[in-house]
Amino acid sequence: MTPYQNASQLKELTLGKKTDYTSEYDPSLLQAVPRSLNRDELALNETNLPFIGEDVWYGYELSWLNDKGKPIVALVEFRFACTSPNIVESKSFKLYLNSFNQTKFTSIEEVKACLEKDVSNTSGSQAQVTLFPVDKCPALEIACDESVCIDALDIEIDNYQFNAKHLQNSQTHSSSIIEQNLVSHLLKSNCLITNQPDWASIYISYKGKEINQEKLLMYLISFRQHNEFHEQCVERIFCDLQQYCQLEALTVYARYTRRGGLDINPFRSTHLTNAPWGRTLRQ
Incomplete structure (x- = not known):
């Protein structure tokens, strides 16, 4: 259990509670979670973070009515800077998007303006919102990625509790500096x-x-019973890699599968600000 799991800021959330769905536009449904909760545990200074980046969300179930009552559907991309004070709690986000279903808007621009204003107010900084037609969304084309997949490594696992110490002594003793792109599809958290x-x-x-890939895979698998929000897991992975490996440059990007019509994709880097377009097959 993380030390902030029973934080007072989490007790008022609708997450984990029985809730009613509304199909009339209601921005008050959105709820914020302070990023500082897990950053305090990671000893991160909000004014001097060791990374830059953003959280990218995709909504697959956005619909509203035009001024004649005809339903309109779209795909929506949300981008939140990692420096925003809050993350948007995902269940409240789903309830909020559902509230558009039976609400009339005069134009797609009006919908975009509402989305941008509401999620910016909740996150505490300006969010970027883009609406796409459901049959033409370049952001959600399957990405062609050339990263080396480490999932086929023949390792033995007998403990599924989080353990950052798997990364101890995970680098070769060689002084050679390399650049490497790795991927694992085995990340699971709760x-x-x-x-x-x-x-x-x-x-x-x-x-x-060079990072020992077996040790890295054991570390990633140790998240299997770990309880944290998506964004928090990615920041923990970034900080652990920097602590144990002292890398010159690092980018960590998680593409989570969707739940309730939303997928969340946290992106943290020492030098890159924006996450790339392109979803995985599982998304």
């Missing part, structure tokens, strides 16, 4: 509140001494 499983592909790109 929701901090409900314990529901969260599944993801995790992309790790780094420059530094």
